[in-house]
Amino acid sequence: MIEKLAILYELQLIDNQLDELEELRGDLPAAVNDLKQQIQTIEEQIETKDAEKKSSNSKRKQNDEDVERFKASLKKFKSQLYQVRNNKEYDALTKEIDHTEEQITRLEAETMALEDLVQKLKKEIDEIKPQLEGLGKELKEKETELKQIIKANEREETKLNDKRTKIAAKVKKPDYNTYMRIRKALGGKAVVTIIRAACSGCHNVVPPQRQIEIKQSKRLFSCESCGRILISPDVAEEVQKKIQF
Numbered sequence: 001m002i003e004k005l006a007i008l009y010e011l012q013l014i015d016n017q018l019d020e021l022e023e024l025r026g027d028l029p030a031a032v033n034d035l036k037q038q039i040q041t042i043e044e045q046i047e048t049k050d051a052e053k054k055s056s057n058s059k060r061k062q063n064d065e066d067v068e069r070f071k072a073s074l075k076k077f078k079s080q081l082y083q084v085r086n087n088k089e090y091d092a093l094t095k096e097i098d099h100t101e102e103q104i105t106r107l108e109a110e111t112m113a114l115e116d117l118v119q120k121l122k123k124e125i126d127e128i129k130p131q132l133e134g135l136g137k138e139l140k141e142k143e144t145e146l147k148q149i150i151k152a153n154e155r156e157e158t159k160l161n162d163k164r165t166k167i168a169a170k171v172k173k174p175d176y177n178t179y180m181r182i183r184k185a186l187g188g189k190a191v192v193t194i195i196r197a198a199c200s201g202c203h204n205v206v207p208p209q210r211q212i213e214i215k216q217s218k219r220l221f222s223c224e225s226c227g228r229i230l231i232s233p234d235v236a237e238e239v240q241k242k243i244q245f
Ligand SMILES: [Zn+2]
Pocket: 199, 200, 201, 202, 203, 204, 223, 224, 225, 226, 227, 228
């Protein structure tokens, strides 16, 4: 049992070191992610607007062609007016002419609206595009800074991670899961010791009888206040002595 507790504490000490390295990075990882997200959003906006611009332009081109076609028909219908033989033919032809003129008017109005839309989209793209440059520059700076920090501690981190893998392999799966759960919930420290009769995680007093039991290290004890795993100061000291960081 003592061995099991010692291993858990050893894991905790390694994680403490890794947490410290992580802390050196400060808010840089979050800032990098945030900038990437912002850039992606803008790029997507530009892409959407660009696609709309393209389809508006091609619709406009199609309209121009249609208008040309309708105008040619109109010319033909109008020349046919001189050749009609009766009222029925005349009515039919004027109906065609009216209909064609309506089509032309409709298409020309649509084309104008499309032109306005294209201009509007162009302006919007021109407005947001410059943001990309600034954000890209900022991202590059933060990434460089972050890389430098990571690189400076790379060897130490690799060493610690290797140690961690070895130690973690010795911890039983349920204990490991408990450890990780507490670590996640309480921000880093899952295994703590007793300092001046109190839990060193939450500083609440550990009852004397409990302290005696913990000292015996016969099973896993949790702090009644914060839920962290409590180990006796003797075990903690032993582990600390054993590990020379
Ligand atoms: Zn506690």
